Amino acid sequence: MTSTATTAPVSPVHAPEVRSAAPSVAEVEASAALPLFLLLVSAVKWLFLGSFFGWLTFVKLHLPALLSGTPALTYGRTEPVMWICLLYGFCLQAGFGAAIWLTCRLSRSLLYNRSLVILSAVLWNIAVLAAVIAVLSGNSSGFPRLEFPGTIAPLFIASAVLIGISILQTLHNRVERALYVSSWFIFAAICWFPWILSTSSYFLLVNPLRGSVQPVLNLWYANNLTTLCIAPFALAVIFYFIPKLTERPLYSRSLAVLGFWGYVLLASWGGFDLSAGIPRWLVSVSAVMTIFLIVPGLAIGLNWRATFSGANPRKSVELGLIKFAAGAFILSILAGVLTALPAVRNFVAYTHLGYALAYLGTFGVGAAAFLGATHHILPRLLGEADWPSVRLSKWHYLGTTVGTALIVGGFAIAGLMQGTALADASVPFITSVKRTSPGVGIAILGFLFFSAGQVMLLLNISTLFWRCCASCCCGSGPVSRNSEVRR
Amino acid sequence: MKPERKKNPVAAARPSTGRTPGDVEPSFGEAPVPIWIFLVLGVLLYCGFVYLDESAGGFNSLVYEPYASYDEVKKHQPATGSPLIAQGREVYGRTCTACHQPAGTGTPGQFPPLAGSDWVNAAGPDRVIRIVLNGIHGPLKVNGADYANVMVPWKDTLKDDEIAAVISFIRQEWGNKASAVKPDEVKAIRDATKDRAEAWTGDELTKVPEGGEAK
Amino acid sequence: MNHGPFLFLGLFAAFAWSWFSLVLKPQKEIGSLEPDKNAVTGEVYPLNRAGAAQQGREIYRANGCAACHTQQVRARESGSDMDRGWGIRPTVSRDFLFDNPAMPGTFRIGPDLANVGDRQRDPKWHFSHLYNPRIKSPGSSMPPYPYLFEKHKTGVSPSPDAVETGTYGPGEGYEIVPSDAARALVDYMMSLRANSYIFEVPNPNPPTNAPAADTNAPAGGTNNTTAPATNAPTK
Numbered sequence: 001m002t003s004t005a006t007t008a009p010v011s012p013v014h015a016p017e018v019r020s021a022a023p024s025v026a027e028v029e030a031s032a033a034l035p036l037f038l039l040l041v042s043a044v045k046w047l048f049l050g051s052f053f054g055w056l057t058f059v060k061l062h063l064p065a066l067l068s069g070t071p072a073l074t075y076g077r078t079e080p081v082m083w084i085c086l087l088y089g090f091c092l093q094a095g096f097g098a099a100i101w102l103t104c105r106l107s108r109s110l111l112y113n114r115s116l117v118i119l120s121a122v123l124w125n126i127a128v129l130a131a132v133i134a135v136l137s138g139n140s141s142g143f144p145r146l147e148f149p150g151t152i153a154p155l156f157i158a159s160a161v162l163i164g165i166s167i168l169q170t171l172h173n174r175v176e177r178a179l180y181v182s183s184w185f186i187f188a189a190i191c192w193f194p195w196i197l198s199t200s201s202y203f204l205l206v207n208p209l210r211g212s213v214q215p216v217l218n219l220w221y222a223n224n225l226t227t228l229c230i231a232p233f234a235l236a237v238i239f240y241f242i243p244k245l246t247e248r249p250l251y252s253r254s255l256a257v258l259g260f261w262g263y264v265l266l267a268s269w270g271g272f273d274l275s276a277g278i279p280r281w282l283v284s285v286s287a288v289m290t291i292f293l294i295v296p297g298l299a300i301g302l303n304w305r306a307t308f309s310g311a312n313p314r315k316s317v318e319l320g321l322i323k324f325a326a327g328a329f330i331l332s333i334l335a336g337v338l339t340a341l342p343a344v345r346n347f348v349a350y351t352h353l354g355y356a357l358a359y360l361g362t363f364g365v366g367a368a369a370f371l372g373a374t375h376h377i378l379p380r381l382l383g384e385a386d387w388p389s390v391r392l393s394k395w396h397y398l399g400t401t402v403g404t405a406l407i408v409g410g411f412a413i414a415g416l417m418q419g420t421a422l423a424d425a426s427v428p429f430i431t432s433v434k435r436t437s438p439g440v441g442i443a444i445l446g447f448l449f450f451s452a453g454q455v456m457l458l459l460n461i462s463t464l465f466w467r468c469c470a471s472c473c474c475g476s477g478p479v480s481r482n483s484e485v486r487r
Numbered sequence: 488m489k490p491e492r493k494k495n496p497v498a499a500a501r502p503s504t505g506r507t508p509g510d511v512e513p514s515f516g517e518a519p520v521p522i523w524i525f526l527v528l529g530v531l532l533y534c535g536f537v538y539l540d541e542s543a544g545g546f547n548s549l550v551y552e553p554y555a556s557y558d559e560v561k562k563h564q565p566a567t568g569s570p571l572i573a574q575g576r577e578v579y580g581r582t583c584t585a586c587h588q589p590a591g592t593g594t595p596g597q598f599p600p601l602a603g604s605d606w607v608n609a610a611g612p613d614r615v616i617r618i619v620l621n622g623i624h625g626p627l628k629v630n631g632a633d634y635a636n637v638m639v640p641w642k643d644t645l646k647d648d649e650i651a652a653v654i655s656f657i658r659q660e661w662g663n664k665a666s667a668v669k670p671d672e673v674k675a676i677r678d679a680t681k682d683r684a685e686a687w688t689g690d691e692l693t694k695v696p697e698g699g700e701a702k
Numbered sequence: 703m704n705h706g707p708f709l710f711l712g713l714f715a716a717f718a719w720s721w722f723s724l725v726l727k728p729q730k731e732i733g734s735l736e737p738d739k740n741a742v743t744g745e746v747y748p749l750n751r752a753g754a755a756q757q758g759r760e761i762y763r764a765n766g767c768a769a770c771h772t773q774q775v776r777a778r779e780s781g782s783d784m785d786r787g788w789g790i791r792p793t794v795s796r797d798f799l800f801d802n803p804a805m806p807g808t809f810r811i812g813p814d815l816a817n818v819g820d821r822q823r824d825p826k827w828h829f830s831h832l833y834n835p836r837i838k839s840p841g842s843s844m845p846p847y848p849y850l851f852e853k854h855k856t857g858v859s860p861s862p863d864a865v866e867t868g869t870y871g872p873g874e875g876y877e878i879v880p881s882d883a884a885r886a887l888v889d890y891m892m893s894l895r896a897n898s899y900i901f902e903v904p905n906p907n908p909p910t911n912a913p914a915a916d917t918n919a920p921a922g923g924t925n926n927t928t929a930p931a932t933n934a935p936t937k
């Protein structure tokens with residue numbers, strides 16, 4: 001890292017041209033354009049599919065007989081498929097895409113190993129599709145968040161490693177030597193994801209450990225996947241866009257350091273909130289570490305808030321989405337702390353509140369942050385000043401935010417009401433099911449809003465591409481390319 | 488050679504109005520960490536360690552809720568005194584506590600107690616063996632109190648040695664002082680009553696000898 | 703100065719700390735457990751499930767039953783599970799010893815199944831419930847599994863295996879019988895019994911020498927005062 005002389009020579013086909021001055025922003029973004037299209041647009045498609053499967057899955061709670069004659073569409077298969085689409089298809093892929101763009105911009109360097117990244121993007125999407133097909137055809141592994149068979153995991157690992165190498169090389173050759181906080185989070189995520197996936201897929205899918213320890217490993221993986229692989233990408237995005245859109249420096253480097261190291265050290269320990277079947281020390285330590293997360297949460301929240309205060313940023317969809325993501329992150333830390341308290345945990349255990357928190361993270365933090373980044377990035381890559389349809393952008397924003405709020409709120413209501421019934425042994429179990437009905441109904445509505453919002457974005461993306469292709473091929477399109485305007 | 492750390496010249500010259508030139512990257516401000524965050528951390532650390540002291544089971548992976556330590560788990564291991572009584576204790580725990588309660592107290596008005604019960608403390612165990620084998624229903628007087636409930640038969644679920652063990656157990660626990668029961672005695676009564684399908688009633692049983700003699 | 707190496711080392715240390723404590727330590731301590739032999743009754747628990755039950759476990763896994771059902775009983779201090787008759791003692795890691803995959807579940811959209819083999823021993827109940835849960839459990843949100851059953855014309859007399867379908871039947875002249883998959887799944891359900899006391903969760907029934915007079919006091923605490931849940935489904 002300290003001397004370029006010891007780096008192995010890179011083949012001229014892959015190495016960017018050596019420049020004495022930093023490449024311009026336009027050149028940097030152009031070098032990453034095709035990989036970013038592949039990653040970000042595919043991600044949005046998986047997001048739509050995932051939210052559709054989410055709607056289908058939870059509608060079945062109201063209409064159990066819906067499509068029940070088709071084995072592939074039974075609840076127990078559509079639910080894991082929804083998570084595969086959302087976590088692997090969207091969150092991780094969009095996270096990698098955002099990380100690549102952020103790294104290129106922050107390093108002021110052209111993207112290294114561009115063709116490998118393109119290969120990785122293709123591999124990743126093949127892997128997600130294979131995972132979805134495997135689960136729908138009954139070959140789910142039975143492990144939540146790791147439902148694909150062991151043969152698919154190496155595709156994810158290889159793809160992530162290739163992208164990670166590309167990011168690291170780009171970072172290594174950065175012009176701006178100081179590392180911004182977004183790069184710290186990206187570094188953490190790209191190192192940790194291959195590590196946890198290879199450990200978990202080997203010891204749960206390929207060469208399974210004894211059943212007694214499988215739940216521990218499974219919970220460790222599921223928690224680290226969302227809190228230490230997906231969330232850091234989202235945090236990198238939020239930390240980048242808040243100062244950028246408010247046109248001020250980030251309030252405090254020291255708070256960023258405290259927030260980063262606190263989060264990385266503590267977040268890995270959460271997730272063991274089952275109180276049965278897990279050794280007691282794991283449950284207790286996990287609860288304590290989750291509560292300690294208040295400290296990095298405060299550090300991060302204060303940093304963001306202080307950067308915002310007094311600023312009067314220009315309103316835009318990406319600002320709205322980034323603010324939503326920031327608020328959702330702080331809320332999820334607080335909710336995590338609250339539900340880690342044993343009395344609360346015992347009340348909400350196994351209820352729909354688990355879904356509320358999961359969607360607060362996946363949609364509230366992940367989708368909002370990555371969609372905000374996508375919203376900013378895609379037009380720039382095509383040299384456009386803005387999206388073709390401002391109205392579609394706005395509806396996308398509304399669909400995403402209102403949809404997420406309804407989903408999280410609906411499941412929270414359902415979960416709390418379910419908890420009141422489950423806590424009292426004299427209340428028959430079926431009552432707890434009935435009490436979830438209104439809340440689940442609100443969540444189903446939320447999924448409709450959310451899916452509709454993503455359709456708006458997909459329409460906008462296709463118009464964007466069509467305009468760009470038309471102007472390129474025909475020489476004149478509805479709006480001429482304006483490569484001078486930068487947002 | 489390592490390039491010198493450069494400050495981004497564009498960021499230093501922030502425009503007063505309008506849009507930022509698109510190539511400005513975010514930078515760090517230098518505000519300090521407020522001191523009270525460390526106070527919060529200190530309080531949390533203290534509370535956390537106190538909690539772990541009592542609830543982490545000594546970090547031993549064989550300690551599960553509700554036990555607090557490995558020593559407590561070991562303390563609760565079944566006493567291996569008399570194998571018959573210890574087995575009876577196990578059978579009682581998994582079979583009888585739902586109605587008769589772990590301390591043999593029963594539920595007033597619903598299920599009769601076993602502790603101090605005149606039926607359990609009878610000189611011979613034959614009536615109790617019949618109750619366990621075939622069940623009992625209808626009005627029943629135990630220690631002068633009236634009960635009218637149903638006890639399910641256990642002849643198909645419990646084996647002779649288990650029935651002998653559990654009756655021996657209840658006849659010497661909670662202050663009861665009565666003789667133990669052998670599996671042969673249970674087998675003899677099981678064979679004698681093998682054609683009986685319904686549960687006993689209290690009246691029928693009072694006509695059956697308590698035991699020790701032939702039926 | 704270049705913070706890259708520090709960042710890398712710090713992250714590696716943080717990740718290694720997590721990996722050693724949360725993967726390696728549990729594997730060393732509970733990853734090589736063996737079945738426990740009860741010192742008093744000599745019962746060995748857990749035992750590997752019979753072949754049909756293992757096949758049933760694959761059906762359970764393939765259809766994602768763990769998405770709605772848990773297989774873990776909490777201690778009395780943490781929940782009402784034991785009071786509901788879902789188990790006589792809390793679940794521990796050893797309960798999953800021979801299960802691959804271990805599926806403790808995370809949601810209770812349906813009741814806990816850790817001891818369903820003790821609660822509901824009637825296979826006919828299970829077949830009806832699987833065919834359409836609302837036959838046995840009105841208001842249930844569990845999906846029907848008609849594809850685990852076969853429909854054929856009723857012969858001269860109904861098959862002894864015919865599933866009781868109530869108002870959800872196949873219509874005049876037809877009957878529903880379970881396929882091999884349904885039989886395997888029900889074998890698995892019946893094999894779900896974890897009511898054996900083992901080292902980590904011994905029988906809490908304490909030895910007492912209290913005199914008779916004291917022990918006729920009304921039962922205190924949270925013990926189940928309803929009828930024993932041996933043959934009736936506690937739902």
